[in-house]
Amino acid sequence: MAEADASAAGPLNEPIPGLSPSASTPTSTQAQQSSPAFVAPSDYLRPRERSHVSKSRGPMSPLDHEQLDGLRAIREFLKARTSYDVLPLSYRLIVFDTALLVKKSLNILIQNGIVSAPLWDSKTSTFAGLLTTSDYINVIQYYWQNPDALAQVDQFRLNSLRDIEKAIGVQPIETVSVHPLQSLYTACRRMLESRARRIPLVDVDDETQRAMIVSVLTQYRILKFVAVNVKDTQNLRKPLRDIDCGTYGNLQTATMETPVMDVIHLLVKYSISNVPILDSEGGVVNVFEAVDVISLIKGGVYDDLNLTVGEALLKRSEEFPGIFTCTLNDRLDSIFDTIRKSRVHRFVVIDEDKKLKGLLTLSDILEYHTVVAAVVAAAYYATLAA
Template sequence: MNTATLSPTSPKVKRRQSARIRQRTGSYLAPVQTQETHDAALYSIRTFLRSRTSYDAFPVSFRLIVLDSQLEVRKALQCLLLNGVVSAPLWNSEKSVFAGMFTVSDIIHLIQYYYHYTSSYDNAATDVETFRLESLRDIEKSLGVATPPLISEHPNSSLYDAAQRLIQTHARRLPLLDNDSETGHQVIVSVLTQYRLLKFIAINCNRDIQSLHLPLRKLGIGTYVQHDPTAGEPQLGQNPYHPIATANMNTTVFDVVHMFSERGISAVPIIDENGVVVNLYETVDVITLVRLGAYQSLDLTIAEALNQRSPDFPGVVICTASDSIGTLLQLIKKRRVHRLVVVEGEEEERKGGKKGRLLGIITLSDVLRYVIGPVNIQESAEPEEPPIGRPMTASASMPT
């Protein structure tokens, strides 16, 4: 397993199987650490985002894969894999309108649906061969999974408004739509992701980021284990890592897939008997197993599945609760990060904890929500446009 740590005080994850350990990133210590300088930096970042449009966040060169909503799921998945992306906008060619997003989450829902409602893996594989993207919402209804609203923004909208839109709708990406001046039809210009937005901040607001020095847990960024491991063992039947979903090396892949679908998450920490984080299993790992129609691979244990993981897996990024959001944003500027696993460090170890034990999870949604601040209540109360296709749920279609 590849690992990366956020600061010199962050512990390394215990190595399992063959792995390369990435170099640690340096942690910046602000000369004056006060709440006032921290708040002033946040205000400056938000002011900057109000003065920039979504167009400004576009990389110099990028590609955009758009899929017809009548395309078969098998072909759509192959297209994503061949182009090295995990999501793509859908286009309704009959109405010439944007029709949502096809993401890894859709595949997760499909897997769970066929596991429950078909008699064999062969039947599941046959059905997926002919299943069309436009019917994905039927799967959600069968599973009882909520369908997020279909959302979009104009490329000229401010980055601050676009960020608030992402927060309001709990979306991980925001399609940017314009209208053709001649036909009046919609045009999909690009997709603004949480990662792209945060990286834009990290690149352009470096001085402000250096002032964001307060600890992550003190700021309430992320989801943390509610049980205090230093207070003794939890009661019988109680999940010691609640509300975080966890698995171990003997957990089956499908059990984790069920967590993905039921809880709307995209990664589950893999822990040992002491609660020490040893790896991370993600939705994209499932795609590695099913892209060749190997649905029976869902019965593999996590340990067996990790042996089939792509060698270019970027690694698990860990941090401690005492690391700062400024250091996190500096890391986002250097490499693609979608989440961090918070583990116990030296400070918790001195209090009787165990170094490397799971403490929490921080997602890009958590970071963006904190940086942008409270959502405009009036805007969030506006009714959403009725959905006409699949909305977005997973990761970026634009390269860095």
């Protein structure tokens, strides 16, 4: 990453939770795997001096003004910095040719601890989209609907993914991209509009006028860049219960006894990336993530799809860091502090009894800062001007 904290850069492609070779503290028992460590953002929050306090503007409270000032500072920062600014000084980028076998691409992802890779069509010398976990889930769906086609599935190439998508009636592979010199704000809006959690950076060669894949930008990398460089995040002191950020209704859940394929169907049907796992009393005990599917089909073996969720989660690496939780009393300043210190992709919102209240994803946080807060601020200042 090009900011002052060079150590925050990390590897370019997003690691697979539980498959990263660089993780540390191992756990080995079934109980530990079934009941992962819970990490609350307030555990990371340390007292810091506030950058400034806004003067009162009308009927809003000082806390409201601070919140608006913090949100405005973040939006201005995103508009002033480009995607190039987020990239580390050196990194490795893995790009797949569309002629590669799907089975081989899966093994490469696992070996390198990543969950996505840009696609390149060597016949036309063009960018062909981004391969993600969703594409492998589509292959699983196809296999489940056509159990006699295992030999055919093993011969699928990446350029045949569109045929699979048509066969099972799902959205096509992500092809959205952004130029690396465009603002981070533009990259965020492009991701939100396409519901993508990462976006390739594609430049154009001045001499050949051909596309060049520069990198892949993730929501986590953007938010960590903000957390490291924008001190005004400490002004975001309104609790989650008082802001429009997160999902708190119509949540899809499962139990440890739920068949894995039932959860995969939920991921596809509702276009979600995770399903909270609850106990018999409704308490959160784990989260089944889309990336957990990767470890179940490595080597092209699909037998593990018959497992229950509990059995499948036992196949996670001992280095799986656990799930991150927060409550409705937590604030975005502590959320950003957690993002600054830990690789996190979502927060499970729980109450004091660990009962599920909602989900707070990185998409929710990006949308709140780039869309929702801007609308609220515009409405407020329009009222003052009236």
